[in-house]
Amino acid sequence: MEKQFGKRFEGKVAIITASTQGIGFSIAERLGLEGASVVVSSRKQKNVDEAVEQLKARGIEVLGVVCHVSNGLQRKNLIDETIQKYGKIDVIVSNAAANPSADPILEIKESVLDKLWEINVKSSILIVQDAAPHLQKGSSVIFISSAGAYQPQASMAMYGVTKTALLGLTKALATEMAPDTRVNCIAPGFVPTNFADYITKNDAVRKAIMEKTLLNRLGTTEDMAAATAFLASSDASYITGETLVVAGGIPSRL
Template sequence: MTPTKVCASRLVGKVAIVTAATAGIGLGIALRLGQEGAKVVISSRRQANVEEALKKLRQEGIDCCGCVCHVGSGQHLQQLVKLTLDTYGGIDILISNAAANPASGPILETAVAAIDKILEINVRSPIILTKEVAKHLKCGSSIVYISSYTAFNPAPPIPMYAISKTALLGLTKALAEELGPRGIRVNCIAPGVVATKFAASLIESKEGQKMVEEATYIKRLGRPEDIAAAAAFLSSDDAAYITAETLLVAGGMQSRL
């Protein structure tokens, strides 16, 4: 991970939770929020990964803590929120980034167990986590869901995953309406193909990577810092009048009009 030079300090005094934040997009977001002044609480399924990520963040001078959290466990989600409140006394920002994709191929050929897993982690868990966090948010707080450009066109090879990400677009709209009267904003980011382990199956071959790059207008893969910059913006007062929106960060890949 190459740190990006950040001059902004829009998040000083804020406390942020970032799920699945020990690698890839999640770690990139945690780093950027911390660089802009936020205190950051990270989580992952493995303690060793949490400790390694915390070490990287602290080397950048970021005030942070973290814990093991399997987002499919309600108890783990409660523990994540409790850690945040016990350590920093409040929550201002939630970045729901955790996702799973245990299967590819046609929907009608996808095992029921895989469908259940995708919906549990990608749809149910963000809702449950938001229920736990929302009661502690105040006016000016921000929630950001990480979706996918595939949400707009659930096509092969991962249509079931894409449908779960489509659900986040609807969740964003619905919760923005519910939480708006409290001054809480809810937005979504739809990344394109980002060069991370999660996207390895799409870009593991030179041919696959070239195909993805050519599908963008700027002819390169996304980087974690691209998504992180969008997350920092939506979490900041610079986006104070933006809610219920999905920001596509995909280098111009065709997705919607």
């Protein structure tokens, strides 16, 4: 039987970046099923069209826009189209990320460093800058970080460090955007998605990761969506500047 959700986002407008598959798509779906008008985006028109179709089939009000988050014109267009259609923004979920390298930090190319910084950190800041004038009182910004922010893994060291930056960004923006906008962060553990398939497709690696968790399983995109929906909703109206680790009990502290 299909799960029934409350309608915590009735009348709300939510933008989710990188939301045509994986965690981003599940977040868009969850917010939509809870009544939000959702704006989904990613780099390819085909992916955007497919995601819009899937969400419409679930009865969700949805707008799809092509947006490469590091492209200033496309970012501005994402906000403009949202405002044109819905007139306001209540929730922003910044989910776009790149991990183009498995090199150690001391060997990583400068161009790769630039790309990691550009997409994982800088774009997260710029999308909030672009959206800020349209955010309503009681609005919510959510950054999607990673449990790797607390202990960057050797194979994804610089990626982990960019995710650590988001923890600091959450604190800084929560101060700056209070009291009208709350800013929080989700740090997912390992979730089998296209983005992480090179880790989770390998059975030995998958088993090793599962054994690191206390719950003896990998996370699901729905786990991440549920946590995001909570933090974005009025149920979390007294929570800001916090990171919620959703990682099955993998140790996480800075």
